[in-house]
Amino acid sequence: MKKSIGILSLILFLTIVFAGYNFFNYRSVTQNNILTSDEKTNETNSDEKLQENDLEVKEPEKPRIHKLGDTGDDIKELQEKLRRFGYKVSEDGVFEYSTSWAIKIFQKRNSLPVDGTAGEETLYKLSLEPTEETMYKPQEVEVSEKPQDRSSEKIINTMNLTSPTNYLMWVNTKNQHTYVFSGENNNWSLIKDMPCTVGNDSTPTKKGTFYVDEKGLYFKVKGNVRCKYFTQFSGNYLFHSVPLDNNDNVLDSRLGVKVSQGCVRLSIENAKWVQDNMEFATTVFVN
Template sequence: MHKKNLINLFTILLLTTCYWSYTNYVSSSTNSPYIAPTPKIDFINFPTKNNVYKIYPSKKELLSQYPRNITIISNVLKIGSRGNAVKYIQNRLVDYGYNIATDGLYTAPTYDAILNFQYRCRLDFDGEVGMRTLEKLNMPPVDNIEFNTKSVSLTSSKNTTSNISLHNYKSITELTSSINSSKVYSATNYHIDVDLPNQRVNIFIKYSDKWVLDKSFLCSSGASNTPTITGNFTISDKGPMFRAGSNIICNYYTRISGNYLFHTVLLDNNKNIVDGRLGNPLSHGCIRLAIDDAKYIYTSIPYGTSISIN
């Protein structure tokens, strides 16, 4: 009789333990957030013509499934979001000329396109869709005068180093001839060429099957004891900022490979320039750029773009 009681007690304890374990498993699974996979190499064909607006009939039919007002978005959309709200945003981006999938998954291609769209609309850019970004997306491209894609040309701006004369460097003809003769391949319509001896970063855009120089920046690469890597790479990651010290930050980084990045010159915690030198090798291996130049690469050059460093 005593042995039978022990068996019954053991059975009760075993069943209680199993029930408790199952309850915890269900609870933890329910509360775990869904994390959408984020591919690191994607193709985005950013628009290169000014305010092109064309919706094919099939696209009109697709868009008619979604109400054209901002009430359909109740929360900020960002990496990991999914569903009809994301699909609506993707269709609006397609209307603006971005070549992305309309699969309802907010992964790297959608993030990259939103980042570029915000930059061109002069919005604060974070790669997320809030009310201000949605307001711009809801406007037809022909009516959104702030959306201004740039024609393929050498772009000059007083806020960047791209307006520095090329006379003491190389001619545009020499640069484009060299890049086209080398038969560079990129998974996107962009290519970045880093000229270490001359401390230059040259941005090329594919136009009519030829590479055309778009921008040329001064840079500062790695010092002699911490040199920048050389070879061929692709853009594999991006981020708004990283910390290099207790009071040193670098903004707008674009990953070349491993810990080697394009990023701004050194800034303090208040975003004031601490060390703005360019034109000489002095970094720990990364490629430092003027703030607006690093911002341009971060916002306008898509994942998967080829990089050559020599």
């Protein structure tokens, strides 16, 4: 009897030990599996973060703005579009002043900001088909009779001068005449010859190639002296009438002598003619 009880006790003891071993082994395996799962989750999250960090955040490309000094095929294409709209520019792939001023005319006619550069809005408008409203039309110029002496035509047509408009002005400071031509590059025809007064030796008239810009009725010189019908071509350099008092009486009618402060003086009649007929952006060549 005692022997049977001993055997049963041994069996019970071994059963408990075996059950305990299985329990602890199961728990360990389960914990290991849980840790492995967490580690995999962490690895996955880490990989996703790496992939996110590796992605380059690209900002949308800003449209290129064509401006003075630019060169290349895209500038040539821009010039071709301007010519399609009737503007007289060279198709040489060089963004020079004539191209910039042609763009200014185009922008002005199309109610765009006038800055002489070709940005997104301007390029879009130029990509459209020209219409009667958007096509450049040269202003009709009133000329009573053409000058008899046309020697200036031969000279101007050797200078390779262009103008965004159909007109070109030449101020010859040596003989103190202002000439106006119609046409285009190397095919200019003289339509008006005006005697003028240019700057004196201490305040000479600025030389170079410029463009017709702002206009106005009067500007005051000093005291009761003012000038009428001014047309700007470069900063403070203007075409304007001879000096007048506040009642429009002529104070100094001299033309053909270097007595101005740098501006180009014309008769009252001719100053008004320039203001009325010379379009914005017309080339003004001074030598």
